[in-house]
Each structure stands twice: as structure tokens, then as C-alpha cells.
Amino acid sequence: MRPVFALLLLSMPVLAQVPARDQGLLHLTATPNARLHPVPVRTVAFQAGFWKSRQDTTVRASIPTLLALLEEKGTLDNFRRLANPDASVPRRGPLYTDSDLYKWLEAAAWSLAIQPDPKLEATIDRTIDTILAAQEPSGYLNTWFTGERRSLRWTQQTSGHELYCLGHMTQAAIAYYRVTGKRKLLDGSIKFIDYLVRDFGPAPKQPLLTGHPELELALAELYRTTGNRQYLDLAAYLLSGVERERRKISNRDHVYLFAGRPFTDRTQFEGHAVRALSAATGAADYDLETGEPASRRTLDTLAADLSTSKMFVTGGVGSRASGEAFGDPFELPNRQAYTESCAAIAGMLFHHRMLAATGDARYADLIERALYNGINSGMSSNGTLYCYRNPLSATASDRIRNPWYDTCCCPPNLQRTFAALGAYFYSTSKDGLWVHLYDNSTLDWHLESGTPLKAQLKTGQPWRGDVELTLHPARAEEFTLYLRIPSWSLKTTVLVNGQAATAQPQPNTYLTLKRTWKPGDKITLTLDVETRLVYANPRVSEDYGKAAVQRGPILYAAEQTDNPGPEVFDLAIDHRNPISAEFRPALLGGITVLNHKGLAFDSTPSLYTFQPPSAAQPAAITLVPYYAFHGRGPANFTVWLPIR
Ligand code: FUB
Numbered sequence: 001m002r003p004v005f006a007l008l009l010l011s012m013p014v015l016a017q018v019p020a021r022d023q024g025l026l027h028l029t030a031t032p033n034a035r036l037h038p039v040p041v042r043t044v045a046f047q048a049g050f051w052k053s054r055q056d057t058t059v060r061a062s063i064p065t066l067l068a069l070l071e072e073k074g075t076l077d078n079f080r081r082l083a084n085p086d087a088s089v090p091r092r093g094p095l096y097t098d099s100d101l102y103k104w105l106e107a108a109a110w111s112l113a114i115q116p117d118p119k120l121e122a123t124i125d126r127t128i129d130t131i132l133a134a135q136e137p138s139g140y141l142n143t144w145f146t147g148e149r150r151s152l153r154w155t156q157q158t159s160g161h162e163l164y165c166l167g168h169m170t171q172a173a174i175a176y177y178r179v180t181g182k183r184k185l186l187d188g189s190i191k192f193i194d195y196l197v198r199d200f201g202p203a204p205k206q207p208l209l210t211g212h213p214e215l216e217l218a219l220a221e222l223y224r225t226t227g228n229r230q231y232l233d234l235a236a237y238l239l240s241g242v243e244r245e246r247r248k249i250s251n252r253d254h255v256y257l258f259a260g261r262p263f264t265d266r267t268q269f270e271g272h273a274v275r276a277l278s279a280a281t282g283a284a285d286y287d288l289e290t291g292e293p294a295s296r297r298t299l300d301t302l303a304a305d306l307s308t309s310k311m312f313v314t315g316g317v318g319s320r321a322s323g324e325a326f327g328d329p330f331e332l333p334n335r336q337a338y339t340e341s342c343a344a345i346a347g348m349l350f351h352h353r354m355l356a357a358t359g360d361a362r363y364a365d366l367i368e369r370a371l372y373n374g375i376n377s378g379m380s381s382n383g384t385l386y387c388y389r390n391p392l393s394a395t396a397s398d399r400i401r402n403p404w405y406d407t408c409c410c411p412p413n414l415q416r417t418f419a420a421l422g423a424y425f426y427s428t429s430k431d432g433l434w435v436h437l438y439d440n441s442t443l444d445w446h447l448e449s450g451t452p453l454k455a456q457l458k459t460g461q462p463w464r465g466d467v468e469l470t471l472h473p474a475r476a477e478e479f480t481l482y483l484r485i486p487s488w489s490l491k492t493t494v495l496v497n498g499q500a501a502t503a504q505p506q507p508n509t510y511l512t513l514k515r516t517w518k519p520g521d522k523i524t525l526t527l528d529v530e531t532r533l534v535y536a537n538p539r540v541s542e543d544y545g546k547a548a549v550q551r552g553p554i555l556y557a558a559e560q561t562d563n564p565g566p567e568v569f570d571l572a573i574d575h576r577n578p579i580s581a582e583f584r585p586a587l588l589g590g591i592t593v594l595n596h597k598g599l600a601f602d603s604t605p606s607l608y609t610f611q612p613p614s615a616a617q618p619a620a621i622t623l624v625p626y627y628a629f630h631g632r633g634p635a636n637f638t639v640w641l642p643i644r
């Protein structure tokens, strides 16, 4: 090699040297504070089972039908009209619709990693051409602040969503680059960001405020992808809130936007839930790269605030419709819960970064809780109806599942989550392999020593507790296998090649098995999926005297459809009677239902009486997974039931 080239290569950041297709879902290979490194999306293939069918539905039904709707509603025309200014087509939809298309593109890109599809790839390429034809030579690209609204650019930074849209464009671009190696969208996104880096930032440059945090995490990932430190610096600038003076951010906006003041001043989650959790996710990304003690402290404080006082038992977040916002601690109303699908997803993204930083199983547990329940509920089993809100109780007159929303943020967000899902199941670290979640799947990747590693996982999860993992390292090698023992598995057994393991599995930790693993070694795990009652902290006044029912990772609800007798709002659990489980292959794609001999209150006509409520009538109660609520049409349902 000629010396000058050798020098160039040496000075290239190590992260940019990893080929696109080998970059993890988050490309943390060279990230100094990442204990764990997520695997690339393409390396995990779900086999017949729970998530395989969800992913298939996403790819076969959701992604194509949503593209048709985005066309019908004008989201693509919003770009086309800019390339053809003579056509007098009006722009349609709210000012952030560009982001809906970008999220759709990200979902479609990840879907190619798990199911190559030349036709879809051609559609994506055409869509990218449509988008980029609207990009200005400066790099600026936004269909709202163009043409008739050109003069408003950057004047409405608290509400304008310019950076939010760019954040989603960048994430889509990175996904497509990782899956196909194609850089066109990535280059478009870089062009826009380079323009920001040049013209915006600390004085004397123009001030820039993230009115809807999102770009921060995209910038961190772009830094990881390109090695260009300026992108991380721009994220730091946005998180630093240095613009509070120049932008005169009001206290109200500081709370609502979760921006405009230093991130490290935060002591609790508040304001708009998606904004707050996206800011925290970006800050966690930044922290993974820099490890600044102040930001780590803030992240730990916020993570504790969320899990101990602001998260619903479904993993949903956002208690108030007004401002789509967090509530006070323990303010977790069931029927009024706002719990936007995007907020639960943002929570999952936040916890995913916290898990990568710490290897703490509690974060994986929170990911699982949200994923199987409050995120999974967001898309119907046929993949064409979506929830914006995911309340924990509703009536038959509530129309919660819809094919389209004018603010269409949730549908493509759910799609991109399900399409990339396999990569949340496994990570590597310097010393081994981590298994976070259990479903029928294969992994085809390598250890960080470079040794190729295949793994096959067979399980009856989430309905049964049996898990069998077979490892196929290319050669015998010593490494540690980290197996997550979920919080709900109180009695777990583990065998290695049929022999009891010496390590004792503890709930909510990773079981560590360090040994020389040989091709064909088998680990048999029996998780405890006994049905359990869940009780809320007594400060959650809505849930006081009530219980929710959980079996394995699945949270249950009583829905009127299965309970033709008394109204489900009059039902109560009788603590003396067991709850039995029954697998019904023909129901809702194959689910375990729970049966219980409970009680029904007298639905007394008086609102108030001097007698405590009587619950004399026995009543058979059937419970189905919460995520399937309204899956057979609108009906009364409730997660929390009084317990007597
Ligand atoms: O503002 C863009 C998106 O619309 C937010 O993320 C959602 O909460 C909804 O308000």
C-alpha cells in the first residue's frame, strides 16, 4: 500500500470502516460507552411464531396499504408539486406529513432486510427520486416551508417540525443504506445537514431549536455511520439549549417541547410525551458517545422517573390528551390514557439505548412490556387498522382502531418498529452474546472476536415457557452467554446440554453462562409463565383495590365480546379462585385465553349509597390479551379489575 493511502486509512474513524450491511440497528461498534452492540437487522430471521406473523403482516399488508393511503392523501404529491411548480396542486395535510413518508420509507427499507423484494425496492427508489427532486440546491427540503411559505422558514422553530422531518429522513436514509448500500437518500440528508452545520449554531450563526426533538438521535447515528464529528456536535448543540436567550423560550414551551434549555437541567419527564422521550433518546445516544457524567445522571434520573411513576402497566406513556402529555407522578388514568403508539415506541427506543449503555436487564424488561402490550396493540392483527391512543379501558362507542389519521405518525412508526424488530432480540459485547427477548428465530452473525456464530432459538413464547437455544460457533470458543431472565419468571430452570447449570437464574437479571461453547451446544430454559395478578402502587388512585392479569409478557383485558353476561365494568376478580389458561388456535391468530370464576357487582342505580358495594353474583370471566382489544370490533374492555 502506498504510504499516503495507508495514512489516510489510519486517520479514518474506525466506525466508518464497517461495511454498511454489517452495521447494527444502532452502529455502536466504536461507541466508547456502549457495553452492548445491537446486531444488524438482516442477521435475525424470525421463524413461525408470534413475531414472525406480525412481521409478515407488516410486510404483506401494512406497508403496501399505507403507501396507497399516503398517495391518496397527497403526501407524495406534496413533493411532486415542488418539482413541477407550474402545476397548481395545493399542498395537503398538516405541516409534518413529510415525516410520515420518511417513516414509511424506513419501514420499507428494514423490510427488505428480512424479505428481499425487488418490486418494493424499485418503489422505494422511485419514492426517493420523488423526494430528492424537491430538494433545493442548498440542501433544504421541506414541503411545507416552500413556495408560498418560503419566507417562514426557520421562523417557527417551536412548532414548524423542520428538524423533526429531517430527523426521520435521516433515519430512513441510514436504514436504506444499511440494507442496500444505496446512498442517494443518505447523501440528500447529509446535504441538508451540512447546510445546517454551516449556517446554524452558536452565535454568530443563526440559532437552531429542536421544536420536536428527533433530529438528535438521527445525528448521533449519522455520526456513527459517517465518522463526521460535526453531526454529533450539532446534536450536542441542540441538547445544550444554548439558544434559550436568543430564542426566548417560555417556561411553558420548555416543558411542552422538552427542549430549549439544557437537557441536563431536567429532573423529570413532562410535557409532550413523544417529544420528551425522543429528546431523552437523543441524549442517551449522545451519552453513549461521550459519557459526560452530568448527562448520565440526568438519564438515570429520568429513567427512574418513568419506570417508577409515569408508565402504564402496558408500557404505554402519556397520561393526558391535553398536550399529548405526561401527567404528574402516579397520574395514570385508564380510560383517559393518551398513550400514543409513538410515545410507547419512543420509550422503547430510550430504553434500548439505556440497555446498550448498561446491560441492565431492567431496561430489557421495560422494552418487552411495551413491545408485547402497549406497542403491539397499536396495529390490528390484519395490519391495516392502527391505534393512535392505546387506553387501558374503553367502551364500544370509542373508535380507537382506524386505517388513517391526518396526523399519521403512528402507523409508519409501528411498521418500522416491527420490520426492524429482530435486532432488538440479540446483542453482542466484547465477551459474548446477549439474548434479550425470546421468540422462534435464527441469528447469523459473529462474536466480537470475529468467530462466525449461528444460533437457533425455539420456543413457545409468549404463550409457553419452553426455550431451547442451540449455538453453532464456527469453532469451539470461550465466551459468555447472557440470557435474560424476565421479571415475571419467578422460577426459572436452565440446563446446558441437559445438565443443570451452576448459575442460578434470578428474575430481572441476565443469567451469565461462561464456558467454551462448541457447535451444537444446547441451552434449555424453562420460563415460568404462571398467570399472575399485578397490583399498582397505591398512589395510582385509579387502580387502587384492583388488579391486572399478566401471563408471561402478555397483559390481559376483559372484553365484552368474550363476556356476554354483566358489563365488564361490573366484573371483579375473586382472589379465592384460580385463573386457568387455555390455548385457542383459531382465536385472533392463536392466543392463550384466561378463564376465571369471578364476581359481578350489582350495577346499582344509585351513584352513592351508605352501603359498600356488594359483589354477590358469581360470574365467569374470560380474559384475552390486551394488545388485541377491539380486534373483533369495538366493545367495552378493561385491563384493571377490582379484586375481592
Ligand atoms: O408532532 C408530530 C407528531 O404528531 C408527534 O410526535 C405526535 O405526538 C403527534 O403530535
Ligand code: ZN
Residues within 6 Å of the ligand: 340, 341, 342, 343, 388, 408, 409, 410, 411, 413
Ligand atoms: Zn404517533
